[in-house]
Amino acid sequence: MxxxxxxxxxxxxxxxxxxxxxEAEKAIDKMKEVVISLHCWQTDDVGGFEKPDAALSGGGIQTTGNYPGKAKTIGQMRADLEKVMHLLPGKQRLNLHAIYGEFGGKLVDRDEIGVEHFQGWIDWAKNLGIGLDFNGTYFSHPKADSGFTLSSKDEGIRKFWVEHMKRCREIGAEMGKQLGTPCVHNTWIPDGSKDVPVDRNGYRALLKKSLDEGYENEFSKEYLKDAVESKLFGIGAESMTVGSHDFYLGYAIKNNKLICLDNGHFHPTEQVGDKISSCLQFTDEVLLHVTRPVRWDSDHVVTLNEEVQLIASEIVRNNFFGRVNTGLDFFDASINRIGAYVVGTRAAQKAFLIALLEPxxxxxxxxxxxxxxxxxxxxxxxxxxxxxxxxxxxxxxxxxxxxxxxxxxxxxxxxxxxxxx
Incomplete structure (x- = not known):
């Protein structure tokens, strides 16, 4: 133009x-406070680099489409992300999953990962002047095949995932320390039951126990912010999800954690924008995963719709910028993946600017x-x-x-x- x-x-x-x-100038200036965390998994369809062929075969989260050009190496992923950021106004962060470490072609199990596997990402982020966020990966693994991880009644499996959580928090804290901006460490697990369970309480008691153990080590909030993410249900967990919104909201309030609100993880008539001011009456901060749930949690590319606009408006109207951490969560393999990133991120940014132009x-x-x-x-x-x-x-x-x-x-x-x- x-x-x-x-x-x-x-x-x-x-x-x-x-x-x-x-005043348009003030609105534009305020956009400096809109920092969106880009989800790395859009570049490679949630494949990761845990195994040599992981990015080629795909991951354990359902992604539809097979558009050419998927990132197959960390170098390709970083090049794609840099291209995306080059096309976006403002400043972004990057949100990594634990399966995206640099493992040197060796199989490093998830209870063995360490900072050394992500130092390359830290150096890359430092060079770009951006922050990193981090997520444990509780799927695409033999010890997740039963459908239960942190809430597993098999003590060996439960302990394995607790150790994974501990190591992810250590990695996240080091990211925050080296980059000078707190890393938001988010925990989401797929645990649940396909058919109606009898012992709902037993699984939830185990999840609480695992979280308590995983959070035993304290880290300064200058380096690490811990979040827990709920879900209504999932494929293969239609009848009961252990980590429900009620469970995690209660845990977050009691233990001073961030509650992660993904607007694809609720009933279709629920609006996450309406939940922000409610949660912030009782929690210091929240984490947002902004997506577009065409049919519930379908993770379509974000567009400028009423749901996203309400989320942005609630943050702006109440000046919640310092208390709301905004990230994206979608993965579309049916279109150009770089285009998906840019369209989705710009849509979220536009929603914030529209909100800032409101009297x-x-x-x-x-x-x-x-x-x-x-x-x-x-x-x-x-x-x-x-x-x-x-x-x-x-x-x-x-x-x-x-x-x-x-x-x-x-x-x-x-x-x-x-x-x-």
């Missing part, structure tokens, strides 16, 4: 927003005075304000492609790099 046209459109849009008491104080005043027609009318009028012109100018300021210009860059990268893999 032409720079002069972008600047002219911005000036006109800026005037329209000023007429309703919104919140005026709307709250209308609400408190019972002027509900005016509130509704203003919210509707905001939908057709020239937000796009402000977004393009924001991209211009960050020296990244504005409008649809990023599409051609991604297609060129596909032709020059991805198609040759």
């Amino acid at each position: 032409d720079r002069t046209q972008i600047e002219k459109a911005y000036q006109l849009a800026k005037e329209q927003y000023a007429a309703i008491g919104v 919140t104080a005026q709307l709250v005043k209308m609400e408190e005075e019972g002027r509900y027609f005016e509130r509704l009318a203003m919210l509707e009028e905001l939908k057709t304000k020239p937000f796009g012109a402000i977004w393009d100018y924001y991209c211009l300021l960050n020296d990244v492609p504005a409008g649809e210009d990023y599409i051609s860059e991604i297609l060129t990268y596909e032709k020059d790099v991805l198609s040759k893999r």
